[in-house]
Amino acid sequence: MQLFHAPRSCSLGIRILLEEIGVPHQVATIDLSSGQQRDAAFLAVNPKGKVPALLRDDGTVLTEFQAIALWLARRFPEAGLLPEDADAAARVIEAMEFIVGTVHMRGFALALMPSKFVSPQTAQGELRVHGMRVATEGLHHISALLGETTPWLFGPRPGVADAALFYVTYWAKALNIDLPSTLDAFYDQMLKRPSVVRAIDASPT
Ligand SMILES: N[C@@H](CCC(=O)N[C@@H](CS)C(=O)NCC(=O)O)C(=O)O
Structure with missing residues (x-):
């Protein structure tokens, strides 16, 4: 997996979840201050031009904090990030x-x-x-x-x-x-x- 992340942004929360799970992943740093989120290369990943975006092992990209967090919690239930009930x-x-x-x-x-x-x-x-x-x-x-x-x-x-x-x-x-x-x-x-x-x-x- 690869997390598209900007330091000190909300994607820090997703980065913490990946570290809590302990799953191997790469991090691609997006420099929001220089407007890298609007570069064609990143818009091809997330047309909304926002981090976090998570490229998953099946090649699909998931965006929006809550959706990524929910998916990680259910994909890796052993990490205990979200109750089953x-x-x-x-x-x-x-x-x-x-x-x-x-x-x-x-x-x-x-x-x-x-x-x-x-x-x-x-x-x-x-x-x-x-x-x-x-x-x-x-x-x-x-x-x-x-x-x-x-x-x-x-x-x-x-x-x-x-x-x-x-x-x-x-x-x-x-x-x-x-x-x-x-x-x-x-x-x-x-x-x-x-x-x-x-x-x-x-x-x-
Ligand atoms: N609703 C989105 C919001 C994401 C968001 O606002 N990300 C900010 C960083 S905290 C961003 O990428 N901003 C770049 C921009 O708006 O140009 C989510 O929950 O993931």
Whole structure:
């Protein structure tokens, strides 16, 4: 398999999942700052011009964080990334969708890149504030789900929702956003996992 990945982007979460599984894979680095996601070579992989994209062993490409995470969890069930039970799995996906669909796409995406959505400077400033509020409130909301007995969202080890929570928390730390103590503890525990160390260290800076 080959993961198309941009350092410090949301594809970090998928990289962590691949490391948690321990499956051999290659990483193709896409430089978003130079616009490599719009090069013909990458658009041939993912016409949407976004990472993550996962080229699988059968030659097909899967895109969208939640779809890739779900496929990896079901393809490698021994890694314990998503419960078998339908009700428990739905709760994990509910959290992952909130993190990716709301905290990332309606929070950080607006806060970090307002110029992609509006042109006037004042509107960009307002969008930045709005996005930051959505991201911060969302992080507080999700932190309420962090377990009392384990630092993870669900179960005895991190799964697909934790991988998503890690990348948005990584952004929050870079922006010096004040986080609830449970989320700080989650982040510190994730940083101790060999999978996370490998996923971050292996990323070019
Ligand atoms: N809905 C997509 C969003 C992916 C996404 O927004 N990726 C960003 C990096 S975090 C990207 O590739 N941005 C490049 C661009 O928009 O030009 C998913 O869940 O995978």
